[in-house]
Amino acid sequence: MIAILGGGVSGISAGYHLGLRGIENTVFEKKPSWGGLCDNFTVDKKYRFDYFVHLSFGDDEYLNKVFSKSTDYNIHKPIGYNFYHGYWIKHPAQNNLASLPAEVKTKIILDFINRPDITDPKNYNEWLLAQFGDFFAKNLPGAYTRKYWTIPANQMTTDWLGPRFSLPPLEKLLKGAFEEQQENYYYIKEMRYPRKGGFKAFLQKMAAKTNIHTNKEVVLIDLKSKRIDFSDHSSVYYEQLVSSLPLPELIKRIKDVPSAVLEASKKLLNTSGQLVSLGFNRPDIPKNLWFYIYDEDILPARAYSPSLEALDNAPADKSSLQFETYFSKKKRAKLKGGALIEHIVEKGVKMGLFSNKDIEVSDYREVKYANVVFDFNRKKNVAIIHEYFDEKKISYIGRFGEWAYLWSNHCILSGKRGAEKLIIDQ
Numbered sequence: 001m002i003a004i005l006g007g008g009v010s011g012i013s014a015g016y017h018l019g020l021r022g023i024e025n026t027v028f029e030k031k032p033s034w035g036g037l038c039d040n041f042t043v044d045k046k047y048r049f050d051y052f053v054h055l056s057f058g059d060d061e062y063l064n065k066v067f068s069k070s071t072d073y074n075i076h077k078p079i080g081y082n083f084y085h086g087y088w089i090k091h092p093a094q095n096n097l098a099s100l101p102a103e104v105k106t107k108i109i110l111d112f113i114n115r116p117d118i119t120d121p122k123n124y125n126e127w128l129l130a131q132f133g134d135f136f137a138k139n140l141p142g143a144y145t146r147k148y149w150t151i152p153a154n155q156m157t158t159d160w161l162g163p164r165f166s167l168p169p170l171e172k173l174l175k176g177a178f179e180e181q182q183e184n185y186y187y188i189k190e191m192r193y194p195r196k197g198g199f200k201a202f203l204q205k206m207a208a209k210t211n212i213h214t215n216k217e218v219v220l221i222d223l224k225s226k227r228i229d230f231s232d233h234s235s236v237y238y239e240q241l242v243s244s245l246p247l248p249e250l251i252k253r254i255k256d257v258p259s260a261v262l263e264a265s266k267k268l269l270n271t272s273g274q275l276v277s278l279g280f281n282r283p284d285i286p287k288n289l290w291f292y293i294y295d296e297d298i299l300p301a302r303a304y305s306p307s308l309e310a311l312d313n314a315p316a317d318k319s320s321l322q323f324e325t326y327f328s329k330k331k332r333a334k335l336k337g338g339a340l341i342e343h344i345v346e347k348g349v350k351m352g353l354f355s356n357k358d359i360e361v362s363d364y365r366e367v368k369y370a371n372v373v374f375d376f377n378r379k380k381n382v383a384i385i386h387e388y389f390d391e392k393k394i395s396y397i398g399r400f401g402e403w404a405y406l407w408s409n410h411c412i413l414s415g416k417r418g419a420e421k422l423i424i425d426q
């Protein structure tokens with residue numbers, strides 16, 4: 001039997017793709033339901049919220065086939081907004097400065113023109129300065145980095161950036177500063193979301209064909225005897241092992257793991273997420289699918305609207321918003337639980353998003369592993385751990401097995417690759 005640890009999208013993909021080849025496997029998931037970050041929960045039995053995942057925007061044909069086999073879905077235009085000191089700016093802000101006051105626009109434009117000529121940026125901050133100039137870099141992406149990634153931009157590498165940023169030439173930046181732009185400069189052109197059942201409905205077909213055991217929390221792995229012990233005191237023996245567990249969690253569960261590998265796992269940095277989910281007794285509260293918040297006295301980094309993603313996520317004539325706040329071992333959470341809900345409600349009212357009487361339900365929860373942080377410790381320590389896994393023939397998959405910036409679509413491919421690697425190694 002092949003044991004697959006973790007029943008998120010990566011583990012399910014590995015199980016599904018092994019199953020397609022007729023290879024026996026079992027997915028072990030610690031929670032009572034599968035899905036991981038793609039799972040969802042309901043508040044008051046009527047408002048559905050996802051655990052972090054939002055929309056599908058992969059353009060790979062194979063993935064879209066896997067997803068669309070599972071469910072009907074809505075197609076959204078990806079129009080997001082930014083909140084900056086009382087002003088609403090269409091996303092990406094650098095293309096849409098029109099609504100900012102003249103003195104702020106002037107500073108941004110002057111600093112953009114005089115931006116330093118850094119050809120080989122040594123960190124993310126230098127990269128931001130070289131692209132946007134001092135004022136914009138510091139006050140928009142720089143501030144967002146401290147809120148979302150929990151460390152300053154000069155402590156981050158640039159190898160995760162890909163096509164994420166729009167980089168307008170001066171002419172386009174000026175046009176966007178003078179008048180509202182109709183064109184959408186966001187790098188993603190289409191976003192999809194299941195009509196019913198939350199994001200997880202995209203995974204339904206794969207999950208239905210996969211042998212998933214829930215409530216199975218791995219507590220110990222003995223690589224010599226090939227035995228896994230679970231918190232319910234049961235055990236299984238496996239022939240091969242695939243894991244999507246976060247590397248620090250997996251490493252500390254392996255019996256007699258070398259100290260160098262254990263030390264490497266302790267140096268990895270991830271963010272944890274706090275989700276504050278609000279249900280409103282009116283249908284018209286959220287105006288946009290999502291928005292970012294740059295002000296650092298407002299704790300959440302951004303918010304999404306589940307009820308705009310799909311009507312099915314809220315009762316008829318009602319709506320919802322979910323706020324995301326991040327912390328890590330480098331930045332402690334300032335507020336938790338009810339105190340964070342109160343803070344967000346107070347700030348949301350001030351931002352003009354809703355009034356107190358609009359709120360029907362509220363919910364707070366935390367997720368320990370949200371984002372992998374690309375700091376300067378990541379690469380070398382991940383290499384130490386992966387080398388050990390290769391030697392021990394453990395296949396590592398997914399966002400937290402690869403320890404990389406993977407979306408759900410990448411995770412499907414990661415699970416598929418992990419499964420295929422086992423087949424080749426057999």
Ligand SMILES: Cc1cc2nc3c(=O)[nH]c(=O)nc-3n(C[C@H](O)[C@H](O)[C@H](O)COP(=O)(O)OP(=O)(O)OC[C@H]3O[C@@H](n4cnc5c(N)ncnc54)[C@H](O)[C@@H]3O)c2cc1C
Nearest residue numbers: 006008009010030036037054055218370398399406407408
């Ligand atoms: C803020 C945020 C926004 C995102 N937005 C999007 C988006 O809009 N679109 C998109 O495509 N992707 C998005 N993603 C990425 C996407 O959610 C993840 O890439 C994907 O869900 C990760 O899947 P995974 O299976 O690799 O990991 P996980 O979903 O974390 O699965 C790992 C599983 O292992 C289980 N586990 C942990 N420890 C144990 C143990 N000891 N024993 C047994 N099981 C265990 C966990 O419960 C979990 O179910 C977002 C992620 C974040 C954090």
